[in-house]
Structure formats: structure tokens, C-alpha cells
Amino acid sequence: MLHRLPVGVKLAGLAAACTVLLLLRSPWAMAVAVGVVVLLFAVARVGVAAAWAQVRPVRWFAVALFGMQLVFADLPSAVLVTSRVVLAVALAGLVTLTTRTSAMMTALERGLSPLRRVGVDPFRLSLLLSLTIRSVPVIADLAARVREAQRARGVEWSMRAFAVPLVVGALRHADALGEALSARGLDD
Amino acid sequence: MHQFRVLRTYDVARVAVFAALIAALGLPGALNVFGSAVPITLQTLGVMLAGAILGSWRGALAVAVLLALVAVGLPLLAGGRGGLGAFALPSVGFLLGWLPGAALTGWIVERGGHSPSFVRLLVACLAGGIGAVYLVGVPxxxxxxxxxxxxxALQTAFFLPGDLAKAVLATIVARGTQRAYPDAVPAVHYDRLRAGKED
Known part of the structure; x- marks a missing residue:
């Protein structure tokens, strides 16, 4: 059900929810918030494993934060501050889980289209975004090749022997790409 | 002024490739502290290089493109993280700080003319990659x-030695790159673009 909601509604909802979380002052209100978030995950039919994967990155931070709040403040504020962070992460994760990347991209391009008025060409912007996505595997591949060359030269542990050829290679690739795009008349 | 407003095709390609480079520098795997609340990665190295080589606003644009793609859900941060959750973490300021970080690094390097000195590059990387990033990240x-x-601030100090090492590395790499490929100096690139326009 959550999957079908328009992206804009979900993002606005996320922003509103995070603001509400910041305003909650009593542990009881926070308990209700926890219930609501659990309910949302259930409605979206997100499994326990997938839900845990969203919150997992903050688990140690949450423990450290809780301990610190306990030392410097009291138990209620420790509960409040820790659950606020965990819930915000969980909600953001829920939006990401229930939205296709392509739908988010469309929303992003639509959101940026008012920039047209300050001279930003929407076509150029979406070209920039898609070129970046395309370039990630190209640069990762380049990095792997530089690593191999490094091994062959016996300078495996030199960061300089890795990064300089990588950056020069990336720039060469970028400028060749720019030339190819320009040759196709993109600057006209 | 004109050249700063219009994003020419050359710049689209450069910005896209540098955004991808920052993403690729996160691939070797991140060393995590506090259960990845604030990961130590080579990605900040990429941010400093983007500023030092692309110049201020193009460098910041490369960072903005990367962050936008992360927000949209692509796993481009170190350790394959991505999605809006990355911006709900307490470390969000250290990500957003990349924007002024790349811009400040680029601004200082741009003022170094056609052959920025080692010291200038080092100052640029320290001010942008550490100063500006911490200024947003710590609060x-x-x-x-x-x-x-x-x-x-005390907890962030824990990351300072690693970040200092990365700033020095970024300086060495930027210097090496600009020697091997003169067009990697922002001022040289701007001149070439301007000359190209007059043809």
C-alpha cells in the first residue's frame, strides 16, 4: 500500500514525521511513535530482516548514545534521544524501501526543474545524473586496473601510486567523454 | 561571469566523473567506528580532490550530484550505504559539510593561478576537507x-589524525595529478575553455 503512494507525499510525510519526532517531549508520546512506526512497517509488509537492515548501521551508535545520556542526563531523556534517532533512520529507510529508484529520480528532476529560471537546463541536469550513474562502474573498473598495474610494479602499498594514475585516468576519461558529447552538438 | 553560469558539456562530463570517483573511493571498504555512525573512508579524499582539480563550484556540484543520488537510494556511500537513512544519521553534517568543503578547497586552489604550490594545496585541503567539513559536522x-x-568536538577529535593524513595524501595526489595533466589545474582549465569559445 505504501508502495503506491506518490513519492512527493512520502517525502513530505517523512519530513513532517521527523519534525514531530523532534518535538516529542515525553517517553509516553515516544512509545506511541514507536507503535506508529512498527505499524507502518507492517502495513508496507516489510519483513523483520529487511527492517533490521535499515536500523543496523546505527545499532552501536544508539547504545553509545543511550549510555552517554544515562551518565550526563537521566533515563527518560536517554530513552527519548535514542529512540528519536532510531525512529528517524527507520522511517527514512522505509521510504527508500517502498520507492523505486527510478521514481525517486523522476521526483528529483521534477523538484529541480524550477532551477530553469536561474539558467539551469533540465536536460543537462538529467544528463549529469545519468552520466554519473554510468561512470561509477567505469571508474571502479579503472581503479581495479590501476591496482593490478601497481601489483605488477611492486608498489602495492603506495597510496600515491594508486591515486595519481586513478585521478589522471578519470580526468582523461572525463575529457574524452566531454569531447564526444560536444562533437554530437550538445553545446549548441 | 558567463562561464560560471553555464555548465558546458566538458564540465558535465568532468563533474559526473568526479562524482563517480568519490563513490568509487568508497568501494575498498570503510573502517567503521561507533557501528558506522561516522565511518572513516577515502571518500573525503575524493571530496578534496574534486575541489582542488575541478575548482570551487564544479567541485561542490560533483558532491551535490553524489549526495542527490545517495538520497534517491543508490548505495554510493562507503560500505554500500545509501538511501534517505544516510541523512537521518547523526553524522549527516559530515556529509553535508562536503559541499562547502569542496567549494572552499577549490576557491583557495583557484587563487593559486596556473601552478598552485604544494603549500597552497595543503592549506586548501586542510581548510576545506577538515575545517569546513567539521564546521558543519560537529554542530x-x-x-x-x-x-x-x-x-x-571531543569525539570528533578522534578522527582528526586520520583526516590530517587524508588531507596530506590529497595534497600529494592533487600535486602529482596537476603535474602529469596540466588541465587538472582549475585556472588552466578555465583559460582553455575561454580560448575554445573564441575559436
Whole structure:
């Protein structure tokens, strides 16, 4: 059900929810918030494993934060501050889980289209975004090749022997790409 | 002024490739502290290089493109993280700080003319990659984590040795790149673009 909601509604909802979380002052209100978030995950039919994967990155931070709040403040504020962070992460994760990347991209391009008025060409912007996505595997591949060359030269542990050829290679690739795009008349 | 407003095709390609480079530098695997609340990665190295080589606003644009793609859900941050959750973490300020970080690094390098000195590059990387990033990261860490500014600064100090090492590395790499490929100096690139327009 959550999957079908328009992206804009979900993002606005996320922003509103995070603001509400910041305003909650009593542990009881926070308990209700926890219930609501659990309910949302259930409605979206997100499994326990997938839900845990969203919150997992903050688990140690949450423990450290809780301990610190306990030392410097009291138990209620420790509960409040820790659950606020965990819930915000969980909600953001829920939006990401229930939205296709392509739908988010469309929303992003639509959101940026008012920039047209300050001279930003929407076509150029979406070209920039898609070129970046395309370039990630190209640069990762380049990095792997530089690593191999490094091994062959016996300078495996030199960061300089890795990064300089990588950056020069990336720039060469970028400028060749720019030339190819320009040759196709993109600057006209 | 004109050249700063219009994003030419050459720049689209450069910005896209540098955004991808920052993403690729996160691939070797991140060393995590506090359960990845604030990961130590080579990605900040990429941010400093983007500023030092592309110049201020193109460098910041490369960072903005990367962050936008992360927000949209692509796993481009170190350790394959991505999605809006990355911006709900207490470390969000250290990500957003990349924007002024790349811009400041680029601004200082741009003022170095056609052959920025080693010292200038080092100052640029320290000011942008550490100064500007911490200036945004530490207060947000304090606000989201619910701790005092002093406590946040103390915890961040733990990352300072690693970040200093990365700033020095970024300087060495930027210097090496600009020697091997003169067009990697922002001022040289601008001149070439201007000359190209007159043809």
C-alpha cells in the first residue's frame, strides 16, 4: 500500500514525521511513535530482516548514545534521544524501501526543474545524473586496473601510486567523454 | 561571469566523473567506528580532490550530484550505504559539510593561478576537507546526538589524525595529478575553455 503512494507525499510525510519526532517531549508520546512506526512497517509488509537492515548501521551508535545520556542526563531523556534517532533512520529507510529508484529520480528532476529560471537546463541536469550513474562502474573498473598495474610494479602499498594514475585516468576519461558529447552538438 | 553560469558539456562530463570517483573511493571498504555512525573512508579524499582539480563550484556540484543520488537510494556511500537513512544519521553534517568543503578547497586552489604550490594545496585541503567539513559536522552531530558542542568536538577529535593524513595524501595526489595533466589545474582549465569559445 505504501508502495503506491506518490513519492512527493512520502517525502513530505517523512519530513513532517521527523519534525514531530523532534518535538516529542515525553517517553509516553515516544512509545506511541514507536507503535506508529512498527505499524507502518507492517502495513508496507516489510519483513523483520529487511527492517533490521535499515536500523543496523546505527545499532552501536544508539547504545553509545543511550549510555552517554544515562551518565550526563537521566533515563527518560536517554530513552527519548535514542529512540528519536532510531525512529528517524527507520522511517527514512522505509521510504527508500517502498520507492523505486527510478521514481525517486523522476521526483528529483521534477523538484529541480524550477532551477530553469536561474539558467539551469533540465536536460543537462538529467544528463549529469545519468552520466554519473554510468561512470561509477567505469571508474571502479579503472581503479581495479590501476591496482593490478601497481601489483605488477611492486608498489602495492603506495597510496600515491594508486591515486595519481586513478585521478589522471578519470580526468582523461572525463575529457574524452566531454569531447564526444560536444562533437554530437550538445553545446549548441 | 558567463562561464560560471553555464555548465558546458566538458564540465558535465568532468563533474559526473568526479562524482563517480568519490563513490568509487568508497568501494575498498570503510573502517567503521561507533557501528558506522561516522565511518572513516577515502571518500573525503575524493571530496578534496574534486575541489582542488575541478575548482570551487564544479567541485561542490560533483558532491551535490553524489549526495542527490545517495538520497534517491543508490548505495554510493562507503560500505554500500545509501538511501534517505544516510541523512537521518547523526553524522549527516559530515556529509553535508562536503559541499562547502569542496567549494572552499577549490576557491583557495583557484587563487593559486596556473601552478598552485604544494603549500597552497595543503592549506586548501586542510581548510576545506577538515575545517569546513567539521564546521558543519560537529554542530549537527551535537544537535542530532543530543550532546553538548564540547562533547561532540571531543569525539570528533578522534578522527582528526586520520583526516590530517587524508588531507596530506590529497595534497600529494592533487600535486602529482596537476603535474602529469596540466588541465587538472582549475585556472588552466578555465583559460582553455575561454580560448575554445573564441575559436
Amino acid at each position: 549537527m552531530w551535537a544537535v542530532v546526538g543530543g550532546i553538548t558542542l564540547g562533547q561532540a
